[in-house]
Amino acid sequence: PRVASPVIKMINPHNISKVFSDLILNKFPFNRPSLINAEEQSIARNLYKCLNSILQSNSYIFENETTLAHDDDLYDLDLEDTAPEAAALEHPNESTDIDYLPIDEHNLEKSFSLDYMKRAVEYFDEKDSLTGQRKRNWCTVKHIFRRIPNSHCISRFRKYVENGGTKKQKVDDVDTFVYDQFENARHQFLPVHDIDLRRWSLKKARELNLHDFEAS
16 A cells, blocks of 8 residues: 655654664664674665655655565475365355356366366476476465366366366367368368268367267
């Protein structure tokens, strides 16, 4: 938040210095005198410049910044170990989170595309080339992929990706491939028959290891 304040005329900088000195004495116990080092001189000069700038201005603005910090080490455990404890904290609040979307965790393929799953898994699994450890913890992943309700889903995403997606996604990929082939042939003014559609669909199904696929 920013608070703008007019500068009152005839401000006495010596009064400011006295109040500032009193604040320091109240906050920090008095220590025996020591030589002034370069860093202390630099800080004093910067404070002087700040005060001088305020006194020479018609108004000034105080800007406060609040930062919430946490210990990343608390979240650097393996995903499988932390999932049960983290799950209770990772569900977004329906009443306050505008990005909240209800997700059916038992049917993730209905809520997430295979491409989305791949990107989430790759982002989470990326490792530091020097340490060999994961570069990101679950909290960081959650910040980027906000629709994922909890860390359990990453493991399930990984299985879907390794299998090339769910059966429904594979069937959708077959349909997309056949449609693209049809459009390509049409633009080239090539004849397309039912046997061509079946051939394209079976070809794509084999590529996706969709063994029980039957072209209709």
